[in-house]
Amino acid sequence: xxxxxxxxxxxxxxxxxxxxxxxxxxxxxxxxxxxxxxxxxxxxxxxxxxxxxxxxxxxxxxxxxxxxxxxxxxxxxxxxxxxxxxxxxxxxxxxxxxxxxxxxxxxxxxxxxxx
Amino acid sequence: xxxxxxxxxxxxxxxxxxxxxxxxxxxxxxxxxxxxxxxxxxxxxxxxxxxxxxxxxxxxxxxxxxxxxxxxxxxxxxxxxxxxxxxxxxxxxxxxxxxxxxxxxxxxxx
Numbered sequence: 001x002x003x004x005x006x007x008x009x010x011x012x013x014x015x016x017x018x019x020x021x022x023x024x025x026x027x028x029x030x031x032x033x034x035x036x037x038x039x040x041x042x043x044x045x046x047x048x049x050x051x052x053x054x055x056x057x058x059x060x061x062x063x064x065x066x067x068x069x070x071x072x073x074x075x076x077x078x079x080x081x082x083x084x085x086x087x088x089x090x091x092x093x094x095x096x097x098x099x100x101x102x103x104x105x106x107x108x109x110x111x112x113x114x115x
Numbered sequence: 116x117x118x119x120x121x122x123x124x125x126x127x128x129x130x131x132x133x134x135x136x137x138x139x140x141x142x143x144x145x146x147x148x149x150x151x152x153x154x155x156x157x158x159x160x161x162x163x164x165x166x167x168x169x170x171x172x173x174x175x176x177x178x179x180x181x182x183x184x185x186x187x188x189x190x191x192x193x194x195x196x197x198x199x200x201x202x203x204x205x206x207x208x209x210x211x212x213x214x215x216x217x218x219x220x221x222x223x224x225x
Contacts (some may be wrong), residue, residue, distance in 0.1 A: 094135045099211075106158035
């Protein structure tokens with residue numbers, strides 16, 4: 001069974017540009033999460049989709065970040081315009097059930113560098 | 116105050132030795148507890164869930180102390196392949212958001 005996939009694996013952009021990250025969850029997983037790890041800090045939650053609906057977006061840092069999951073399958077996370085502090089590794093995860101005990105499976109991450 | 120506190124280490128462990136570390140969490144409403152393993156430049160992977168009564172999976176033993184709000188992980192008979200960062204992770208009841216510690220970096224030395 002394929003795991004969570006993310007694209008691209010790396011992205012280097014200049015401040016002010018736009019970047020779109022993509023996540024494909026494990027097939028059949030209704031729950032999709034975005035997390036971010038900024039250098040030197042712990043992994044932090046950004047938001048949680050249940051199918052196409054945003055269940056919890058309390059971790060989104062500001063309105064420069066837009067996450068979508070049209071059709072309830074893959075998700076995109078757009079950063080526009082990107083700032084230097086947005087650099088980090090963006091992880092996507094998915095889980096089958098909407099229970100806090102359910103295992104979240106993580107993708108390999110997208111390493112974003114904003115210059 | 117951070118939601119999950121861990122001493123990042125590194126913990127340099129001779130091969131075959133036992134290593135133990137723990138983390139503390141701040142939210143008393145935390146309900147689910149996990150240890151994830153993360154290899155260098157890779158994604159976190161679930162190592163084990165942590166149950167109130169404590170649980171064991173091969174050479175790994177996890178303990179939970181709700182009264183003191185800490186979770187521990189013990190690795191026996193360390194292998195070179197155990198070298199990784201071990202992330203303490205909690206979630207609050209009714210909320211799927213995972214809160215991570217910075218991780219304990221373990222280096223097993225031949």
